[in-house]
Amino acid sequence: MDRAERCRWSDLPPEILSMIGKRLHTRMDALRFRSVCSSFRSSIPPPRRDAPRFPLRIPCSWSDHSVFLHDSTVCILETPEKASGSGVPSPPRSRWLVKLQEWSLGDVQLLSLFSQRRITYLPRNFPKVIDSLEFRIVEICREFRIEYGTSVIVPGIRKVVVSPDCVWTGLDELEVYSVENEGRLGYWKYGDENWTYLDDQNGCSYDDIIVYEGKVCVVDQSGMVSLIDSSFRTLQKFSPPIHIGGIGHSNCKYLVVSGGDLYVVDREIDVYMDEFLVPHFKETFSFRVYRLDRRCGKWVDVGSLGDMAFFLGKHCSYAISVHELGGCNANCIYFMENTASPYSRDKVNVFSLEDGSTEPLDFPPLLLLLST
Incomplete structure (x- = not known):
């Protein structure tokens, strides 16, 4: 032609x-x-700021204060390549893995990748102004939190997801799911006066929740993964292949979507009992990873993540391709260790599935330079 x-x-x-x-x-x-x-x-019409609107005020059974649903975005930020007319080579493009929270219209704050700590110190080569028309921004995932009005996380809430999570979703379609620290699963739809909780006859305690292919998925402490709907009807169950930790170990499970597949990451943590028989968590001992084989409905023990790296955060977990983005180690899991004090510095380690070793990050885990 x-x-x-x-x-x-x-x-x-x-x-x-x-x-x-x-x-x-x-x-x-x-x-x-x-x-x-x-x-x-x-x-197409401009995306409405109130569809869904964040922060969104929701009812709370845990506090007398007002609480709000907030969101932030984990994304790849690629700086533009600037032309140089003086004969000096122009600086190369840089790719950063960052977490952004829109504080007000046009005002964006940077948060730590592994917690809600605000970043007040930026590297010298990080851009001072982010223009969405010049910068290439690729969204990895969105995380949601229930907070008081001053960005204080409501205690007792482990994980929150929203479904459907789409810019065209109206408030009347908005559904919020939460997993509390004691493992209870809650549901709230816009307009409801109160939360609804799953009345589980088997006494299941849930570890994590995620939206996978438009369906809400939960994993309990035994490793059973279930697809559920807003009426808490189980659409499908996938039997667990995951072992239970031995004496002195505790297991925590995470759901991660990578390459269109659903994974369960089983984190094994050393635990000791004090004189009052109260468990205290120490360091992470090991990880096991399982992938769902949808053809037979079974879990496959994964010995390698290939060129992928998994990030396990407090409020969201995700995967990135090292081959496409660079900057981090493939076949590894990045995670934050439990800290005794909420005011202590984020302690982020990297676990290698290849040799089972764990190494600390040698830089503050606020944002990650992927490539230049």
Whole structure:
């Protein structure tokens, strides 16, 4: 086809552009799509700030104070390549793994990758201003938290997810799920006066929760993974392959989505009992990783993550490709150790599935330079 006969992107029919735009799930992608040209901008409406609105006030049975649902975004931030007209080589592009929280419209704060600590000191080569039109921003995942009005995490809540998590989701469609520290599973839909809790006759205690292929998944302490709906009806169960820790060990399980597959990460922690028989957690002893084989509905013991690296955070867990992004070790799990004090510095270690070794990060785990 002659170049003159080729159709420009801006000349695509409005219905095609609209179909493409409606398949964008993140607010940033929708804004960047609309900034391409007038044809793109007119094909989809601007993403509403209140769809869903964050911070979102929700009822709370744990406190007399008002609590809110907040979100932040873990993403890859790629700096633009600046041209140099003086003959001096221009600085190369840099890729950073960061966690961003929109404090107010247009005002973004940086948070630690592994906790909610605000970053007040930035590396010298980190950009001072982030322009979404110049920077390439790739969303890895979103994390949600229930907080008091001053960014204080509500105690007793281990994990929160929102479904459906899409920029086009209206408030009347918003569903919030939570796992409390004692393992109770809760559900709240926008407009409900109170939370609903799963009345589990078997006394299951849940470790983690995630949204996988549009379905809410939970894993209990035995390793049983269940797909559930908003009525707490179990859609499907996947029997656990995961061993229970031996004497002096405790297990904690995480759900991670990587390459379209669902994984369970089994974290084994050393525990000792004090004179009052109260358990105290020490260092992480080991990890085991399992992948769900959807064809047979069974779990496969994974000896290697390939070129992937898993990140286990307090409020979300995710995977990134070292081959595509670089900057971290493949076939490794990045995680934060339990600390005795909430005011102590984040202690982040790296566990290698290849040799079973654990090494501390040699830099503050606030943000990660992936490549330059």
